[in-house]
Amino acid sequence: MPPVFVFARLTVQESSRRRLLLALVILTLLVVGFSAWGFNKITTVTRSDGTLLPHDQVSLITSQLLIVITFMYSGVLALSAAVVAGPLISSEVESGLLLSMLARPVRRSEVVIGKWLGLAILVTIYAAGSALLELTAVNWATGYEPPHPVELVLYVAAEGLALLSLGLVLSTRLSGITGGVIALVAWLMAWIAGVVGDIGTGLQNSALQNVGTISHLLLPTDGLWRGAVYAMEPDVILAALRAAGTAGRANPFSAVDPPPTAFLAWVVVWFGLMLTLSIWSFRTREI
Amino acid sequence: MGVAAAAPAIHTVDLTKRFGGTVALTGLSMTVPRGEIFGFLGPNGAGKTTSVKLLLGLLKPTSGEAWLLGEPIGDLGTRRRIGYLPELFRYQGWLDAREVLALHCELAPLSRSTWKAEIAAALDTVGLTDRADDRVSTFSKGMQQRLGLAAALVGKPELVFLDEPTSALDPVGRHDVREIIRGLSDRGTAVFLNSHLLSEVEQVCDRVAVVDHGRVIASGTMDELLSGTAVKVRVSGLDDSARTRLAAFGPLDDEGEHLTFTKLDIERVPELVSTIVALGGRVYEVSPRHQTLEDRFLQLLHEEES
Numbered sequence: 286m287p288p289v290f291v292f293a294r295l296t297v298q299e300s301s302r303r304r305l306l307l308a309l310v311i312l313t314l315l316v317v318g319f320s321a322w323g324f325n326k327i328t329t330v331t332r333s334d335g336t337l338l339p340h341d342q343v344s345l346i347t348s349q350l351l352i353v354i355t356f357m358y359s360g361v362l363a364l365s366a367a368v369v370a371g372p373l374i375s376s377e378v379e380s381g382l383l384l385s386m387l388a389r390p391v392r393r394s395e396v397v398i399g400k401w402l403g404l405a406i407l408v409t410i411y412a413a414g415s416a417l418l419e420l421t422a423v424n425w426a427t428g429y430e431p432p433h434p435v436e437l438v439l440y441v442a443a444e445g446l447a448l449l450s451l452g453l454v455l456s457t458r459l460s461g462i463t464g465g466v467i468a469l470v471a472w473l474m475a476w477i478a479g480v481v482g483d484i485g486t487g488l489q490n491s492a493l494q495n496v497g498t499i500s501h502l503l504l505p506t507d508g509l510w511r512g513a514v515y516a517m518e519p520d521v522i523l524a525a526l527r528a529a530g531t532a533g534r535a536n537p538f539s540a541v542d543p544p545p546t547a548f549l550a551w552v553v554v555w556f557g558l559m560l561t562l563s564i565w566s567f568r569t570r571e572i
Numbered sequence: 573m574g575v576a577a578a579a580p581a582i583h584t585v586d587l588t589k590r591f592g593g594t595v596a597l598t599g600l601s602m603t604v605p606r607g608e609i610f611g612f613l614g615p616n617g618a619g620k621t622t623s624v625k626l627l628l629g630l631l632k633p634t635s636g637e638a639w640l641l642g643e644p645i646g647d648l649g650t651r652r653r654i655g656y657l658p659e660l661f662r663y664q665g666w667l668d669a670r671e672v673l674a675l676h677c678e679l680a681p682l683s684r685s686t687w688k689a690e691i692a693a694a695l696d697t698v699g700l701t702d703r704a705d706d707r708v709s710t711f712s713k714g715m716q717q718r719l720g721l722a723a724a725l726v727g728k729p730e731l732v733f734l735d736e737p738t739s740a741l742d743p744v745g746r747h748d749v750r751e752i753i754r755g756l757s758d759r760g761t762a763v764f765l766n767s768h769l770l771s772e773v774e775q776v777c778d779r780v781a782v783v784d785h786g787r788v789i790a791s792g793t794m795d796e797l798l799s800g801t802a803v804k805v806r807v808s809g810l811d812d813s814a815r816t817r818l819a820a821f822g823p824l825d826d827e828g829e830h831l832t833f834t835k836l837d838i839e840r841v842p843e844l845v846s847t848i849v850a851l852g853g854r855v856y857e858v859s860p861r862h863q864t865l866e867d868r869f870l871q872l873l874h875e876e877e878s
Contacts, residue, residue, distance in 0.1 A: 286678060288679060291675070291678055291679060295664070295675070298666075298667075299664070299666055302666035302667075303666055380660070380662045381658055381659075381660030381661060381662040382662045382663065382664065384630065384656070384658040384660060384661075384662075385656055385657070385658055385661070385663075385676070385720065385723055385724070386675075386676075386679060387628075387630060388628045388629075388630070388651060388654065388656040388658075388733075389651055389652075389676065389679035389680060390648040390649065390651040390652050390679070390680070390681070391648075391651075391679055392648070571591075571630070571631045571632065572625070572630045572631070
């Protein structure tokens with residue numbers, strides 16, 4: 286097996302043996318169970334005249350609640366990716382674990398790509414698995430399903446991968462704790478910058494709008510989150526938001542349009558840049 | 573076959589490494605023939621581990637050149653023929669010993685059909701066969717060091733770097749490692765042994781180099797290095813000024829009641845005793861002996877300081 290896949294396999298194996306995956310699966314099942322129960326309660330809510338809410342109204346409430354729950358999932362994924370990626374290389378350099386392996390016929394780029402690949406597989410599996418479970422539960426409880434479930438999974442997974450890539454770059458030079466904290470703060474700041482950009486949109490202030498745009502370019506997590514939100518918005522909500530004009534766009538939990546193609550192309554380039562930077566940084570590091 | 577096959581295991585020319593303004597190694601030039609056990613000695617921080625990392629391509633030299641098995645350092649193909657036990661040894665605690673060795677077989681890379689025999693032989697050599705299926709996280713430090721040695725041995729390397737290979741081992745383990753090193757040499761493997769355990773080096777090495785402050789201050793075979801006589805004297809009644817005057821008899825290792833003159837011609841012993849008495853000292857015991865590596869090492873460091 287080429288060294289890239291050996292390191293990818295090791296990364297997956299380590300997460301499994303250290304019971305990280307088990308912990309995530311158990312927590313996810315708990316969240317899915319509780320949220321299914323909660324969603325089911327929506328269908329039993331009665332109006333003042335004692336009648337049940339109509340199906341359309343249940344769907345609308347469900348769609349907005351689902352966005353909030355997905356925000357939690359994307360947060361868990363981003364936090365996990367940052368925490369796991371932060372020490373991915375630095376801890377193995379500091380402990381000496383990599384020394385005997387780097388003395389083998391292994392390129393440092395193979396170590397970096399292999400570790401990224403291993404974590405990327407885990408992030409994607411978690412995003413797809415948790416989405417499948419949550420959407421199935423929601424559908425069972427309320428009969429609602431979001432308009433673009435595949436895109437939803439892709440955007441949430443890409444957000445996790447972005448944090449993973451940032452954590453990996455930092456991990457080539459900084460200690461695990463430092464890298465993880467920086468990645469987390471960057472993720473939160475990108476989200477806040479996105480909110481600032483929303484406010485700029487609402488107020489039609491180009492300076493504030495630029496804050497959002499630049500943050501999406503530097504760390505595309507918030508831009509990807511907006512893509513996930515768009516994938517969950519029902520047509521009725523989209524129409525209402527569009528009718529509200531710029532004010533309808535000033536909300537971190539709403540998206541009127543899908544992410545522009547140029548942004549998606551930039552995300553691909555950004556991933557390439559992050560991996561290239563990680564490889565260069567690790568290759569030039571003296572161990 | 574050809575030049576590379578006939579080339580020495582290690583050859584360096586003026587290898588130098590600086591970290592910013594700190595000189596870690598300067599002008600290292602040496603040749604280690606195939607099959608030789610080469611001891612690399614020095615106090616902590618002398619530049620021993622830096623030298624190993626430079627040779628393995630983990631660090632980049634500031635200047636100078638080096639070749640392993642006839643190929644320039646950093647060559648990926650050459651690493652197939654090299655084993656390495658780092659000073660900072662650590663292996664995946666969530667794997668068992670057999671899996672760690674399989675990982676090294678895979679990275680080496682060895683043909684999968686040979687893994688089973690290679691792993692069994694390596695485990696047997698280091699005495700870990702009965703712990704082969706236990707997680708590394710349950711191993712003591714000594715057992716992890718044995719595992720590291722086993723990892724360095726898979727694939728029958730032509731050159732093995734052992735960086736302080738017995739730092740975590742008990743006397744039995746140290747004896748075992750010496751036997752393993754001799755066994756490697758017998759089958760033609762060159763061993764680069766980094767150590768500050770002088771008795772260990774003295775027992776197994778064909779040749780040694782002593783490094784201090786990043787510079788090789790002496791090198792040669794044991795016979796070449798240990799040609800002198802050391803004299804140990806048990807005395808009392810000597811004050812500091814008297815002890816200072818005894819410096820005329822060469823490098824002195826002063827341990828209070830015991831003074832060891834690490835290089836002193838046996839013919840000068842009567843003169844030494846009479847001088848001590850003249851200085852007001854009382855002599856209880858005089859024991860000349862062949863210089864040990866420790867005597868020589870201390871002598872070299874003393875000369876280096878002065």
